[in-house]
Amino acid sequence: MESPYLSLQNINLKIKNQQLFSDFSLTVNKGEAVLLKGKSGKGKSTLLKMIPGFMKFDSGSIILEGKELNRHNLKYFRERISYVSQDTDLRNENVEQLLQEILKYKANRHISCTPETFRDLIREFHLEEDTPVKKIRELSGGERQRLGIILTIILDRDIWIMDEITSAMDPELKKLTAEKLLSLxxxxxxxxxDSQWENDPRVRVVEL
Amino acid sequence: MDTNGISYLNFLYFLIFLIPMMAVTWKMNLSVNKRLVIAVSRMILQLSLVGIFLQYIFKLDKGWLNLLYVFLMMLVASFSVMKSCNRKEAPYLPIILFSFALPNTVMMLFFNRFIADIDVILSAQHTIPIAGMLLGNSLNSIIIAVNRFYSDLKEGEKEYFMMLGMSGSRSEAIRPYFRTALLTALNPTLASIETIGLVALPGMMTGQILGGALPLTAIKYQIAIMLAIMIVRFAAAALTIFMTTRLAFDDFDIPAGP
Incomplete structure (x- = not known):
């Protein structure tokens, strides 16, 4: 059998005397969309943070393309994964400047993003034309989430980790966003x- | 005016002014008198002891002894940083000590050699006061910068992870916090340089003029010391943050500790 693209094996994690994960395992195929479901406090966000190594676990392993997540492979993981946090926590700066800062990161220097590309994406996600000159705090929650998605599209990593990425959008935008992301x-x-993820046949639902 | 001529009696006269002040604060219910008496007594005691001690060091005036004295000041300053910045683990000591030692030693030697232009490079008369001024400023700057850096990072931890999530490396993701911290440490000096001489005569210059130096000589020293202060403030703060980040993050770039 071919080894899976990404697998989480026997993850254990205890936080404040509460066993959040015990022998949790999950495999994800390349190009697959996986939705983690479960009541709040079940550790969905925590699990998402574990995959790029933003959160350590007590035991178990995470393996991507045959490489285990450890300090030697950390860079390998982070250069293949993009992560958008719940609330899209971007530093309160001018949107354009923030984009330029991100594009200047060593791992992103090969990416070419013209002002036109950025503007087209802004239009596609129904953001205001003047979004690039706004500061992050001037954006609403839903606008910030769409900006997070746009940044992810520009960076074009293999694995996209997104925590509650459509929560603050109206139903029409939720649909548009889900459709766009699943088509890529x-x-x-x-x-x-949001139900449109769960109800889409292309999405595999995993209960925590 | 002869500064050597302050008699102990003149000195006591000055204390007389404390009596009406204390009477007023007592009337106004400020309840600072106890603290005031203790503070003034402490000051007199501390400075007298330092004075006596320095008398000996100045009399001996041995280069190695002056250097040792400066090293002790650096050691005390390092402990003070560890306490004020809540970085009390032993591995922080050599890092902070190094961050004090490197810029301050370079600046001190440079000052003695090229500004003061003295024959004996480590003479007590120059080395100890200059080192004291530079170290005091470095101490202040490091505490401001380090505290600002780690509190911003803690407050912005989610933002930090988001930037790692956008493929930033640790050093790339902490850069904005580094920038703010350095600016915060530099700002007081820049502000005082901007108004220097207009609002108040700086301490070193005042001291030299009282000691009999010509104002133009005093100004040359003052300009040189202000530049030296600005440089050590910047270098010491930058070095400390840069070097402590090696201890303050784990192998997954997750901020550790308090």
Missing amino acids: NKTLILTSH
């Missing part, structure tokens, strides 16, 4: 309470 054949690992 990326490996998506998401959490969401």
Whole structure:
């Protein structure tokens, strides 16, 4: 049998005397969309943070393309994964400047993103034309989430980890966003309470 | 005016002014008198002891002894940083000590050699006061910068992870916090340089003029010391943050500790 693209094996994690994960395992195929479901406090966000190594676990392993997540492979993981946190926590700066800062990161220097590309994406996600000159705090929650998605699309990593990425959008935008993300054949690992993810046949639902 | 001529009696006269002040604060219910008496007594005691001690060091005036004295000041300052910044683990000591030692030693030697232009490079008369001024400023700057850096990072931890999530490396993701911290440490000096001489005569210059130096000589020293202060403030703060980040993050770039 071919080894899976990404697998989480026997993850154990205890936080404040509470066993959040005991021998949790999950495999994800390349290009698959996985939705993590479960009541709040079940550790969905925590699990998402574990995959790029933003959160350590007590035992178990995470393996991507045959490489185990440890300090030697950390860079390998982070250069293949993009992560958008719940609330899309971007530093309060001018949107354009923030984009330029991200594009200047060593791992992103090969990416070419013209002002036109950025503007087209802004239009596609129904953001205001003047979004690039706004500061992050001037954006609403839903606008920030769409900006997070746009940044993810620009960076074009293999695995997209997104925590509650559509929660603050109106139903029409939720639909548009889900449709767009699912059409790109990326490996998506998401959490969401929105039904259009769960009801889409292309999405595999995993209960925590 | 002869500064050597302050008699102990003149000195006591000055204390007389404390009596009406204390009477007023007592009337106003400020309840600071106890603290005031203790503070003034402490000051007199501390400075007298330092004075006596320095008399000996100045009399001996041995280069190695002056250097040792400066090293002790650095050691005390390092402990003070560890306490004020809540970085009390032993591995922080050599890092902080190094961050004090490198810029301050370079600046001190440079000052003695090229500004003061003295024959004996480590003479007590120059080395100890200059080192004291530079170290005091470095101490202040390091505490401001380090505290600002780690509190911003703690407050912005989610933002930090988001930037790692956008493929930033640790050093790339902490850069904005580093920038703010350095600016915060530099700002007081920049502000005082901007108004220097207009609002108040700086301490070193005042001291030299009282000691009999010509104002133009005093100004040359003052300009040189202000530049030296600005440079050590910047270098010491930057070095400390840069070097402590090696201890303050784990192998997954997750901020550790308090």
